[in-house]
Amino acid sequence: xxxxxxxxIAETRETLEAISGEIVAxxxxxxxxxxxxxxxxxxxxxxxxxxxxxLPRLGRLSHAAEDVLAAVRDGKREAGAGVVxxxxxxxxxxxxxxxxxxxxxxxxxxxxxxxxxxxGEDATPVVAAQSTLGNRVASRSVRLNVDLLDRMMSGMSDxxxxxxxxxxxxxxxxxxxxxxxxxERLSLTxxxxxxxxxxxxxxxxDALFSALPRMVRDTTTELGKTVNLVIEGADVELxxxxxxxxxxxxxxxxxxxxxxxxxxxxxxxxxxxxQTGQLVVSARQSGNQILIEIADDGRGIDTARLVxxxxxxxxxxxxxxxxxxxxxxxxxxFDAGLSSRxxxxxISGRGVGMDVVRANIEQIGGRVVLTNQAxxxxxxxxxxxxTLSILSTIIVGCGEQRFAIARQAIEEIVRVRGAQVxxxxxxxxxxxxxxxRRMPLVSLGALLKIDDAPPTNLVIVSTREGNYAxxxxxxxxxxxxxxxxxxxxxxxxxIYAGMTLPDSGLPxxxxxxxxxxxxxGLNFAATAVTDESVVEPxxxxxxxxxxxxxxxxxxxxxxxxxxxxEPVATDAIRFTAGAMRLAIGGTTVPLYTLGxxxxxxxxxxxxxxxxxxxxxxAIAEPIEIVTLPKAMAPARGVGPIAxxxxxxxxxxxxxxxxxxxxxxxxxxxxQPVCLLQVDGSGWMETFLKPALEASGYRxxxxxxAGEHAAIAxxxxxxxxxxxxxxxxxxxxxxxxxxxxxxxxxxxxxxALIAAMATRVSAPAIQKGAF
Amino acid sequence: xxxxxxxxxxxxxxxxESGQVDSVVDIGDVVAVPLADRAVRGxxxxxxxxxxxxxxxxxLGLDPTPAEARRAVITRVDGHHYAVLVDSLEDVSLFERxxxxxxxxxDRGWARAGVGIVERDGEPLLVLDLAAVVPGMVxxxx
Numbered sequence: 001x002x003x004x005x006x007x008x009i010a011e012t013r014e015t016l017e018a019i020s021g022e023i024v025a026x027x028x029x030x031x032x033x034x035x036x037x038x039x040x041x042x043x044x045x046x047x048x049x050x051x052x053x054x055l056p057r058l059g060r061l062s063h064a065a066e067d068v069l070a071a072v073r074d075g076k077r078e079a080g081a082g083v084v085x086x087x088x089x090x091x092x093x094x095x096x097x098x099x100x101x102x103x104x105x106x107x108x109x110x111x112x113x114x115x116x117x118x119x120g121e122d123a124t125p126v127v128a129a130q131s132t133l134g135n136r137v138a139s140r141s142v143r144l145n146v147d148l149l150d151r152m153m154s155g156m157s158d159x160x161x162x163x164x165x166x167x168x169x170x171x172x173x174x175x176x177x178x179x180x181x182x183x184e185r186l187s188l189t190x191x192x193x194x195x196x197x198x199x200x201x202x203x204x205x206d207a208l209f210s211a212l213p214r215m216v217r218d219t220t221t222e223l224g225k226t227v228n229l230v231i232e233g234a235d236v237e238l239x240x241x242x243x244x245x246x247x248x249x250x251x252x253x254x255x256x257x258x259x260x261x262x263x264x265x266x267x268x269x270x271x272x273x274x275q276t277g278q279l280v281v282s283a284r285q286s287g288n289q290i291l292i293e294i295a296d297d298g299r300g301i302d303t304a305r306l307v308x309x310x311x312x313x314x315x316x317x318x319x320x321x322x323x324x325x326x327x328x329x330x331x332x333x334f335d336a337g338l339s340s341r342x343x344x345x346x347i348s349g350r351g352v353g354m355d356v357v358r359a360n361i362e363q364i365g366g367r368v369v370l371t372n373q374a375x376x377x378x379x380x381x382x383x384x385x386x387t388l389s390i391l392s393t394i395i396v397g398c399g400e401q402r403f404a405i406a407r408q409a410i411e412e413i414v415r416v417r418g419a420q421v422x423x424x425x426x427x428x429x430x431x432x433x434x435x436x437r438r439m440p441l442v443s444l445g446a447l448l449k450i451d452d453a454p455p456t457n458l459v460i461v462s463t464r465e466g467n468y469a470x471x472x473x474x475x476x477x478x479x480x481x482x483x484x485x486x487x488x489x490x491x492x493x494x495i496y497a498g499m500t501l502p503d504s505g506l507p508x509x510x511x512x513x514x515x516x517x518x519x520x521g522l523n524f525a526a527t528a529v530t531d532e533s534v535v536e537p538x539x540x541x542x543x544x545x546x547x548x549x550x551x552x553x554x555x556x557x558x559x560x561x562x563x564x565x566e567p568v569a570t571d572a573i574r575f576t577a578g579a580m581r582l583a584i585g586g587t588t589v590p591l592y593t594l595g596x597x598x599x600x601x602x603x604x605x606x607x608x609x610x611x612x613x614x615x616x617x618a619i620a621e622p623i624e625i626v627t628l629p630k631a632m633a634p635a636r637g638v639g640p641i642a643x644x645x646x647x648x649x650x651x652x653x654x655x656x657x658x659x660x661x662x663x664x665x666x667x668x669x670x671q672p673v674c675l676l677q678v679d680g681s682g683w684m685e686t687f688l689k690p691a692l693e694a695s696g697y698r699x700x701x702x703x704x705a706g707e708h709a710a711i712a713x714x715x716x717x718x719x720x721x722x723x724x725x726x727x728x729x730x731x732x733x734x735x736x737x738x739x740x741x742x743x744x745x746x747x748x749x750x751a752l753i754a755a756m757a758t759r760v761s762a763p764a765i766q767k768g769a770f
Numbered sequence: 771x772x773x774x775x776x777x778x779x780x781x782x783x784x785x786x787e788s789g790q791v792d793s794v795v796d797i798g799d800v801v802a803v804p805l806a807d808r809a810v811r812g813x814x815x816x817x818x819x820x821x822x823x824x825x826x827x828x829x830l831g832l833d834p835t836p837a838e839a840r841r842a843v844i845t846r847v848d849g850h851h852y853a854v855l856v857d858s859l860e861d862v863s864l865f866e867r868x869x870x871x872x873x874x875x876x877d878r879g880w881a882r883a884g885v886g887i888v889e890r891d892g893e894p895l896l897v898l899d900l901a902a903v904v905p906g907m908v909x910x911x912x
Binding site for chain 1: 804850852904
């Protein structure tokens with residue numbers, strides 16, 4: 001969080017410096033729309049950052065200023081001297097507070113109400129309080145011009161090449177150990193240095209994503225929504241400059257998605273969607289671009305509303321609006337001052353943001369693509385150019401030439417001569433079956449017109465559309481390479497993703513897996529269509545979590561019931577007051593389990609909720625989220641199992657959430673151990689054991705180390721070994737010896753089970769049960 | 771008067787506007803770029819920079835530039851560096867740029883790349899637009 005705060009301070013400071021000119025210009029010409037937009041963007045950005053940095057004072061100020069500026073933008077207020085002065089006073093105050101935060105000193109906030117009051121329609125102008133703040137504190141971070149970093153990077157590469165050249169020359173000539181040692185030291189330093197220099201430029205996109213969970217959490221809490229955030233591809237590396245520039249746009253998009261996109265739980269249920277909204281943020285590299293995708297399953301954008309709004313505000317001529325196709329209508333969202341929302345919240349305001357978002361992204365040469373499904377969600381893909389990137393690559397050889405392939409695109413590499421590989425020709429198309437899996441084969445040599453020799457190695461390349469095998473001559477090496485975009489003349493071939501200069505000093509091309517598939521004419525259309533239907537929730541089936549239960553069965557439970565899945569220590573689970581309970585913080589939650597907890601120190605627990613009460617359900621392991629088929633075979637009898645569904649050809653028991661919350665009796669987590677005092681006749685093992693196990697006991701004839709019996713059973717004539725557990729005695733005769741005879745006829749099953757149950761649940765033996 | 775670099779391409783003298791010239795170098799080994807336009811000879815390393823080497827002869831629709839040609843003019847087109855191979859280079863001097871003579875019928879690539887004329891001691895030299903020599907620009911823009 002400190003990092004984020006530092007970023008915020010540095011950035012606000014910088015923007016303030018940048019817009020100070022705008023402010024003066026606006027003061028001179030209050031009607032200037034461009035200036036107004038610039039100042040509006042500033043306060044809006046500050047407001048957005050305050051939301052998740054928890055800076056209520058700044059938030060209040062910027063929100064107030066934003067309100068007024070929005071009114072001016074909409075033409076509801078005149079940008080008179082009073083407004084300008086009041087807004088400027090607030091902008092100044094924002095600057096002072098930011099400095100105060102950085103310096104760690106407190107700033108008197110008594111005048112802030114006055115500043116906000118001054119924004120009112122009929123307020124008297126205020127004189128901005130003179131700043132009393134002293135010196136700035138020295139910061140441990142500095143901001144550098146990117147050009148400087150670029151020069152450092154290329155200087156570094158030159159140094160590496162010079163080192164290589166020197167090493168080559170020395171190898172040919174003298175072999176003075178002292179010279180070699182010096183060279184060795186130089187090499188180490190250079191390698192070390194290169195890594196450092198590279199790190200100055202590159203950063204894992206994780207740095208951008210790590211703030212999202214908190215942001216989503218805070219936003220959802222404030223709005224009373226539940227959202228499940230999924231982050232994928234956080235290890236993609238991106239130019240630090242890009243990461244910084246992406247921070248605001250991404251924050252805006254995420255907040256918009258939560259605020260405007262995802263509905264309240266009640267609305268979602270009414271719309272037949274799971275109560276918890278899904279928000280998926282992913283990053284991946286594709287060709288010479290990084291794609292950052294933000295997909296939600298909310299209500300999408302109502303384009304008809306956008307058009308109405310645009311008409312009301314007179315942003316476009318009526319004829320233009322009528323002529324717009326769906327895409328153009330959707331793109332109205334990017335127009336400054338237009339929003340599909342009428343109400344204003346502290347979270348994302350008026351759907352501004354989107355014009356800011358697009359401005360910021362286009363500034364770095366990227367673009368934004370929207371895919372809208374009204375009522376079903378919105379997908380925003382941000383394309384960012386790959387200015388510079390470090391990729392882990394595998395170097396392959398084809399004829400005399402070498403190429404790099406991004407490692408993340410490679411599924412595996414197999415030798416053609418291996419037994420599990422079979423190459424066939426179907427029609428004119430070459431295919432290969434690797435361990436029975438058939439896929440198209442593209443020979444790199446033939447594709448690139450280098451040679452027609454049959455390939456000796458197959459690189460299985462996975463693309464978004466499907467997998468194929470790329471035949472190459474040799475697989476040489478793995479290498480971390482700095483990849484730069486190739487020139488247009490090279491990119492026009494569509495099969496390269498970029499170029500790189502390895503230590504050899506000879507340029508090398510990076511192959512683009514998807515591009516090769518396209519150029520080779522591979523047609524994944526059929527699979528692509530099914531893929532698409534998986535991504536889009538085509539059939540509104542109920543989503544369920546598939547898991548392995550503690551008793552070894554695979555079961556499923558509706559996803560909407562699950563609040564979260566978390567591991568708990570088995571120490572926190574106790575059989576108390578007639579039921580299994582899980583201690584969480586200061587309270588307990590009923591725990592349901594169908595299996596044995598013994599031998600585990602930690603167990604994953606599903607925290608289930610119906611919105612009011614909570615139940616925990618201990619499982620062995622969560623597996624995946626599946627969509628339930630419509631057909632279900634109902635369960636026979638009552639119990640926590642609703643029925644059986646077929647998932648991927650397997651019979652899966654579906655948990656009856658209703659029964660769980662309706663207060664089904666909670667069985668014990670640990671099956672009580674029943675010690676059988678066997679007498680050698682085998683009757684106990686053969687006759688009694690199955691009956692007892694059906695009633696939930698675990699029968700042993702001998703206690704293991706550290707094991708405690710909950711109860712022991714003995715025949716009337718058997719010698720009872722010393723046991724801490726209460727003993728139930730069985731007799732062979734139907735009738736007992738008298739009134740005081742506590743023994744039970746060995747075939748009187750109901751009586752036996754009842755007797756065991758009363759004895760086991762007696763408090764004195766609680767310790768033994770665990 | 772503008773500064774022009776006088777070069778020889780395919781046996782003919784041409785003038786290149788100095789603003790288009792990043793540097794003049796002798797390139798090293800060239801790595802082929804399979805499937806690229808024929809006019810792309812390949813990639814070469816220029817210190818830490820990778821440049822795309824253009825076979826100027828082919829780009830202008832003439833005979834290929836000899837394989838041993840090493841001398842090149844580095845130019846920057848659309849953010850990328852290209853090495854345009856030349857036969858030889860003369861000096862840089864100031865010339866008055868003249869429009870192409872009316873009715874002058876330039877053939878093949880010359881028509882696309884020729885943007886004017888300068889006169890050196892009465893000898894007319896075609897002003898060559900290096901950006902027009904780079905292939906793929908049209909394809910990339912489409």
